[in-house]
Amino acid sequence: MKFHCPRGVTLLPAFAISLVVGLQAAPAQAAGEAGLAYVSNQNGELSVIDLATMEVTKEFSSPGKEPRGLGVTADGKLLVTANRADGNISVIDRETGKLLSTVVIGKNPEFVRTRGHMAFVSFEPASDGKPPPKPGSPEAMAAEKAKDDDDESPAYVAVVDLKAGKVLRRIRGGLETEGIEFSADGKHILVTNEEDDNITVHNIATGKKVKTVDVKPYGDRPRGIKRAPDGKSYVATIEHGNTLVVMDDKYKVVKSVPTGDTPYGLAFDRSGERLFVANAKSKTLQVYNAKTYETIKTIPTGERCWHFTFTPDDKQILIACGRSHEVVVIDATTLEPTKRIADKKLPWGIVTYPKSVGSLDWPE
Structure with a gap:
């Protein structure tokens, strides 16, 4: 059974309520269906996977150039893609694949989170979109000097009203803002700033920065960030530190945990018992006990x-x-690979409908 939000519901104060409800949500399932997965392909379209057969059943050609970040609204009506080369987002009818609108965001939009009828999109004016140099290399030292010498453009999170099709405001992050997460009470947005080696916390309503968390002691380039299902802690991956940092509900780092090589996306399972971390260069998905942070597999x-x-x-x-x-x-359950679905167009992000737990999403 699909849930449809009543008309007239607004982001605030319903935003905070939806977050609490999301923490307690049971697995959703469309009647008689296993659901669908949507994959953003940086070199092509959106692939649609039937989760009953684990086969690609169709492709949506509606995204712009180089779609990366991807989100689906809680009512299942809309898909949102962040199109890096176009500097915009595409708003797509989820069932038909029809492009409904595009909204200009800014240079290098990357990460998308949806909440209610809003989308939060990080974009990076100072980024050239290329992979970062290896820490300690001459290229990295030159880039660091350039960062110190130049007045680089900060990154932002664009807050988009999907119904109105416009950017309402922009929340200023640091340099190369990447991952996005919301606080358990719905008041704050947490963003990872790759080039600044920090995580900043902002008031959602005003955009005002309320805290900066320095993660430089643990490595360079924070990427992914997730709130634990109980709302009492947050975890973030440090890409060039091969590290995971754990913060308490006051955004204080209380623990660091070693990971595989170049961690990025991460997510707790729905119960909050396990934490999963994707390690890009190790070519692994690492599974932790979310209470002890010992590696399970x-x-x-x-x-x-x-x-x-x-x-x-x-x-x-x-x-x-x-x-x-x-x-x-x-x-x-077994934590064993069971199938490989070919996708020749540089897959980047993946979400499902009904909405599920993942590195880009969480059920509302």
Whole structure:
């Protein structure tokens, strides 16, 4: 049964309520259906995977150039893609694939989170979109000097009203803002700033920065960030530190945990018992006990696997692996790969409808 939000519901104060409801949500399932997964392909369209058969059944040609970030609204009506080369987002009818509108965001839009009828999109005016140099290399030192010498443009999170099709405001982050998460009470947005080596916390309503968390002692380039299902902690991956940092509900780092090589996307399972981290260069999905942070298992995946999602019934995990051009299917109980779905167009992000738990999404 699909849920449709009543007309007239607004982001605030209903925003905070929806977050609390989301923490307690049971697995959603469309009547008689296993649901669908949507994959953003940086070199092509949106692939649609039937989760009952684990086969690609159609492609939507409606995204712009180089779609990366991807989100689906809670009512299932809209898909949103962040199109890096076009500097905009596409708003797409989820059922038909028809392009409904585009909204100009800014240079290098990348990460998308949806909440109610709003989309939060990070974009990076100072980024050239290329992979960062290796830490300590001459290229990295030159880039660091340039950052110190130049007045680089900060990154932002654009707050978009999807009904109105316009940007309402922009929340200023740091340099190369990447990952996005919301606080448990719905008042704050947390963003990872790759080039600043920090995580900043902002008031959603005003955009005012309320805290800066320095993660430089743990490595360079924070990427992914997630709130625990109980709302009491937050975790973030440090790409060039091969590290995971754990923050308490006051946004204080209380623990660091070693990961595989080049971690990015991460997500708790729905119960909050396990934490999953995608390690791009290790070509693994690492599974932790979310209470002790001891490694439960390290699962082989593919090349440049950044983002993943559980199926709506929580029985399987699908991870998008860009450089090996595939989506790897993993049994969520045995933690063993069960299938590889070919996708030759550089898959980047993946979400499902009904909405499920994943590195890019969480059920509302």
